[in-house]
Amino acid sequence: MHNEHSDTHFQSRIDNGEHIEAKDYMPEGYRKHLIRQMSQHAHSEVIGMQPEGNWITRAPSLRAKQILLAKIQDEGGHGLYLYSAVETLGVSRAELIEQLQTGKAKYSSIFNYPALNWADIGAIGWLVDGAAIVNQVSLQRTSYGPYSRAMVRICKEESFHQRQGYEIMTTMMRGTKDQQAMAQDAMNRWWWPSLMMFGPHDSDSPRSGDAVKWKIKRETNDELRQKFIDKTIPQAELIGLTIPDKNFKLDEKTGHYTLSPINWEEFHRVVSGHGPCNKQRLDHHIKYHQEGAWVREAAEAYKLKTAKKELVTA
Amino acid sequence: MATDTQLDLWEVFIQSKSGLPYIHSGSVHASDVKMAMQNARDIYTRRGEGTSIWVVPAKHISASNPDDNDMLFDPSNDKIYRHPTFYVMPEGAKNI
Ligand SMILES: [Fe+2]
Numbered sequence: 001m002h003n004e005h006s007d008t009h010f011q012s013r014i015d016n017g018e019h020i021e022a023k024d025y026m027p028e029g030y031r032k033h034l035i036r037q038m039s040q041h042a043h044s045e046v047i048g049m050q051p052e053g054n055w056i057t058r059a060p061s062l063r064a065k066q067i068l069l070a071k072i073q074d075e076g077g078h079g080l081y082l083y084s085a086v087e088t089l090g091v092s093r094a095e096l097i098e099q100l101q102t103g104k105a106k107y108s109s110i111f112n113y114p115a116l117n118w119a120d121i122g123a124i125g126w127l128v129d130g131a132a133i134v135n136q137v138s139l140q141r142t143s144y145g146p147y148s149r150a151m152v153r154i155c156k157e158e159s160f161h162q163r164q165g166y167e168i169m170t171t172m173m174r175g176t177k178d179q180q181a182m183a184q185d186a187m188n189r190w191w192w193p194s195l196m197m198f199g200p201h202d203s204d205s206p207r208s209g210d211a212v213k214w215k216i217k218r219e220t221n222d223e224l225r226q227k228f229i230d231k232t233i234p235q236a237e238l239i240g241l242t243i244p245d246k247n248f249k250l251d252e253k254t255g256h257y258t259l260s261p262i263n264w265e266e267f268h269r270v271v272s273g274h275g276p277c278n279k280q281r282l283d284h285h286i287k288y289h290q291e292g293a294w295v296r297e298a299a300e301a302y303k304l305k306t307a308k309k310e311l312v313t314a
Numbered sequence: 315m316a317t318d319t320q321l322d323l324w325e326v327f328i329q330s331k332s333g334l335p336y337i338h339s340g341s342v343h344a345s346d347v348k349m350a351m352q353n354a355r356d357i358y359t360r361r362g363e364g365t366s367i368w369v370v371p372a373k374h375i376s377a378s379n380p381d382d383n384d385m386l387f388d389p390s391n392d393k394i395y396r397h398p399t400f401y402v403m404p405e406g407a408k409n410i
C-alpha cells in the first residue's frame with residue numbers, strides 16, 4: 001500500500017545508512033527494482049555455468065579440470081544464494097524460473113557468447129568474473145540486507161575465479177606463438193562484451209536514479225566500468241596482451257584510461273535475444289529443468305511417505 | 315509448469331567454530347530434514363565455513379516487526395542502572 005509517511009520514513013532510514021530487512025516496510029518500487037535486479041543476477045550466475053561447463057571434459061589437465069569444476073560449482077552456489085535472497089521479497093522460485101524461461105527476466109548478455117577454445121576459459125575468468133567482481137564488491141554495501149549478505153559471501157569466493165583465469169592467460173602468453181595468438185584472440189572477443197556487462201552509460205540508463213537514491217546501487221554503471229578498465233589494462237600489458245582498441249590511452253591528469261566508444265548496437269541486439277547463443281542457453285536450461293522434475297516429485301513422495309510412517313509410530 | 319514442486323523452504327544457520335553462536339547464512343529448498351542438511355552443506359560450507367549446521371523450516375520462524383521497535387525495546391532504554399558504568403566507585407578502587 002502506498003503511504004507517503006512510510007515512504008519518507010523509509011528514505012530517512014536509507015539516508016541514515018540502515019539496512020532494510022525482508023519484513024520491513026519498503027515502497028513497491030524498491031521491492032520491484034530489487035526483484036528485477038537480484039533475479040537477473042541469480043539467473044546470470046546459473047546461465048553463466050553453461051559456456052564454462054562446455055570445457056570441463058576438455059580441460060587440458062586434471063588440475064585444470066578440478067579448478068574449473070570447483071569454479072562452476074561456486075557459480076551454481078551463487079545462483080542459489082541469490083535466489084534465496086530474492087525469495088525473501090515474496091516471490092517464489094517457480095515464478096523466477098518461469099520468468100527466466102519465458103524470456104520475461106533477463107540475464108547478463110555476456111553469457112550469450114560462445115566459449116570457443118581453452119583460451120576463452122582464461123578470458124572468461126579474468127575478464128568476465130573480473131567485471132562481475134567490481135560490480136559485486138560495490139553491491140556488498142547495497143541497502144537490502146539479504147542481498148548485501150549474499151554479496152559478501154560471493155565476493156569471498158570470487159577472487160579465485162578471476163585469478164584462475166588470469167593464470168590461464170599468463171601461461172598461454174608464456175607459451176608458443178600459437179598459444180599466444182589464441183590468448184590474444186580470446187582477449188579480442190571478450191574485451192568489449194566485458195565492458196558492456198556494466199550496462200548502458202549513466203546518461204542512457206533510466207532506472208538508475210531511483211536505484212542510487214535507494215542505495216540499491218552504490219556506484220553508477222560508468223563509475224564501475226572505469227574502475228574495471230583502470231584495473232585490467234595494466235594486467236593485460238603485464239603479460240603482453242594488446243587492448244583491442246587503437247584509441248585507448250592513459251589520461252595523465254586524471255590517471256584514468258579513455259577508450260573508443262562502445263558499440264551499443266551490439267549490446268542491444270544481444271540483450272534482446274539475438275546474440276550467438278541466446279536460444280541455446282535457454283533451451284538447455286528448460287531441458288534440464290524439465291528432466292529434473294522427477295527428482296523433485298520423488299522427494300515430495302518420499303516426504304509424504306515418511307510423514308505417514310511417523311504418524312503411525314507416534 | 316504449474317504442477318512443478320520447488321519443495322519446502324528451510325533456513326540455514328552455521329556455527330563457524332565450536333563455542334561460537336550460530337549465524338543465519340541463507341536458505342535452501344528441500345523436501346525433508348536430511349535433504350535440507352545435505353543441501354545446506356553443499357551450498358553454504360564449500361570452504362570449511364562451518365563445524366555445525368542448523369536447518370529450520372522457514373515457516374516455524376517468527377520475526378519481530380521493526381516498526382514496533384520503540385514499543386518492543388522501550389523497557390530496556392530507561393534502565394541505565396543495568397550498566398556497570400552507572401555506579402560511582404571510590405577514588406583508588408582497583409580491579410572492580
Ligand atoms: Fe559468481
Ligand SMILES: [Fe+2]
Nearest residue numbers: 075129158161
Ligand atoms: Fe565467478
